[in-house]
Amino acid sequence: MGEAPAFYIEELPEELPSGITLKSRSCEAAIDIGGKTYLIGGADDESALSLGVRIFDKSTSQWINPTVLGTKPKTCKGLWAVSPGQDRVLIIRKGSQPDDGIWFLEVDTPYVREQEKLHGTKVVAWSKGMRGNAQKPIVISGPSGVGKGTLVNKLMEEFPSFFGFSVSHTTRAPRVMEKDGIHYHFTEKSVMERDIKDGKFLEYASVHGNLYGTSIEAVELVADEGKRCILDIDVQGARSVRASSIEAMFIFICPPSMEELERRLRARGTETEEQVLKRLRNAKSELEQGVSSGLFDHILYNDNLGDCYQRLKKLLGLDGNAGSAVQSLPLEINLPLKDSVYVGKNKIIICCGSSELKESHSLFALDVSSLNGGAPGRTRGLAIYQVDPCCEGLEVINKLS
Numbered sequence: 001m002g003e004a005p006a007f008y009i010e011e012l013p014e015e016l017p018s019g020i021t022l023k024s025r026s027c028e029a030a031i032d033i034g035g036k037t038y039l040i041g042g043a044d045d046e047s048a049l050s051l052g053v054r055i056f057d058k059s060t061s062q063w064i065n066p067t068v069l070g071t072k073p074k075t076c077k078g079l080w081a082v083s084p085g086q087d088r089v090l091i092i093r094k095g096s097q098p099d100d101g102i103w104f105l106e107v108d109t110p111y112v113r114e115q116e117k118l119h120g121t122k123v124v125a126w127s128k129g130m131r132g133n134a135q136k137p138i139v140i141s142g143p144s145g146v147g148k149g150t151l152v153n154k155l156m157e158e159f160p161s162f163f164g165f166s167v168s169h170t171t172r173a174p175r176v177m178e179k180d181g182i183h184y185h186f187t188e189k190s191v192m193e194r195d196i197k198d199g200k201f202l203e204y205a206s207v208h209g210n211l212y213g214t215s216i217e218a219v220e221l222v223a224d225e226g227k228r229c230i231l232d233i234d235v236q237g238a239r240s241v242r243a244s245s246i247e248a249m250f251i252f253i254c255p256p257s258m259e260e261l262e263r264r265l266r267a268r269g270t271e272t273e274e275q276v277l278k279r280l281r282n283a284k285s286e287l288e289q290g291v292s293s294g295l296f297d298h299i300l301y302n303d304n305l306g307d308c309y310q311r312l313k314k315l316l317g318l319d320g321n322a323g324s325a326v327q328s329l330p331l332e333i334n335l336p337l338k339d340s341v342y343v344g345k346n347k348i349i350i351c352c353g354s355s356e357l358k359e360s361h362s363l364f365a366l367d368v369s370s371l372n373g374g375a376p377g378r379t380r381g382l383a384i385y386q387v388d389p390c391c392e393g394l395e396v397i398n399k400l401s
């Protein structure tokens with residue numbers, strides 16, 4: 001067996017292959033991809049909250065300040081960069097919280113290329129690396145007063161570790177019992193419109209005279225907890241989600257009659273007479289679209305609440321023994337100062353504690369073969385596991401050397 005091909009990205013090399021000289025800072029990482037050097041971290045402004053990105057184009061010897069999209073990682077004490085492919089950089093943040101250690105900077109993915117066309121600038125986009133895959137979200141739609149909220153609340157009460165609610169943004173005023181950040185993010189119209197323009201929303205629609213929308217972050221936060229996300233959104237929103245790359249289960253809730261819908265809406269007592277009438281008018285077209293468009297996978301009649309809830313549980317496979325929720329296990333890699341990184345095809349081996357493999361106390365593998373999702377949300381499907389230095393780690397390294 002030859003020498004293990006370890007390399008350190010702890011300190012920036014004074015001289016980059018392009019011949020440019022850079023200030024060496026421990027919180028910077030540089031990596032060459034496709035004729036460009038990406039310099040990550042070490043923003044000029046020391047008080048910057050998130051990691052900066054600059055690009056040196058070797059063909060023109062020009063610096064580029066790219067448009068940076070996505071969820072940006074906070075600055076950290078140090079970082080490492082490796083490139084598992086030509087389209088993205090994998091960043092390991094030192095001294096970070098367990099589930100906040102691995103990030104991706106996309107430099108040439110389909111998302112980045114599409115955004116470059118829209119912005120007319122070079123674009124790079126961050127996403128946080130997450131272990132495992134998100135479960136298919138559940139989209140629930142139906143006219144106002146049909147019982148969506150009641151059914152969702154029952155589900156969340158009975159299975160608190162299974163399901164999480166996607167907290168929407170809205171420009172409508174809060175009802176008496178509603179809390180900001182729990183029932184909705186109550187937002188100014190101008191702020192919400194700006195965020196929509198910045199690509200932060202998965203979908204949005206104007207409903208009953210107000211703007212409502214699901215932010216990408218709202219859905220990702222639920223999945224981060226290892227829970228299945230429930231979206232209570234209108235039919236237009238459901239159509240947008242259907243048209244997106246997200247795979248979801250679509251359920252439409254129907255009232256037994258328009259009279260009963262009106263009775264429930266009035267009995268709830270949360271709307272003015274004018275608002276009740278508007279919601280009832282809109283209910284007719286919502287019902288037409290919901291029942292006939294083929295948009296929804298399942299239609300549930302909410303006549304008797306208990307029966308409807310049982311049917312909902314059956315659809316979700318929860319009528320028998322539900323088993324236990326998918327837990328997101330804590331990631332226990334806390335990278336010390338002098339690590340070694342071994343890059344193989346689809347696998348990156350990180351040797352913590354010592355550059356000498358045989359002396360290493362902990363050897364971890366990052367499996368990047370099944371990545372999905374990505375910027376501007378999360379990159380999921382990352383597998384991280386500890387490997388025995390005597391078997392898998394050495395096997396991979398042997399193949400490399």
Ligand SMILES: Nc1nc2c(ncn2[C@@H]2O[C@H](COP(=O)(O)OP(=O)(O)O)[C@@H](O)[C@H]2O)c(=O)[nH]1
Pocket residue numbers: 140141142143144145149168169172203204205207208212213214232233234235236237238
């Ligand atoms: N498109 C979209 N619709 C939403 C969103 N959040 C809530 N809605 C829908 O907006 C409508 C009005 O919601 P709300 O004002 O809470 O009244 P409710 O229907 O009587 O509970 C309902 O059809 C919701 O499903 C969202 O994020 N996006």
Ligand SMILES: Nc1ncnc2c1ncn2[C@@H]1O[C@H](COP(=O)(O)OP(=O)(O)O)[C@@H](O)[C@H]1O
Pocket residue numbers: 142143144145146147148149150151264265267268302303304305306308
């Ligand atoms: N099956 C049902 N039978 C009678 N009342 C119901 C039923 N389902 C819900 N309700 C009541 O109807 C009202 C509207 O329900 P809600 O969940 O707020 O509707 P939505 O979220 O669809 O607007 C609430 O007061 C709720 O308690």
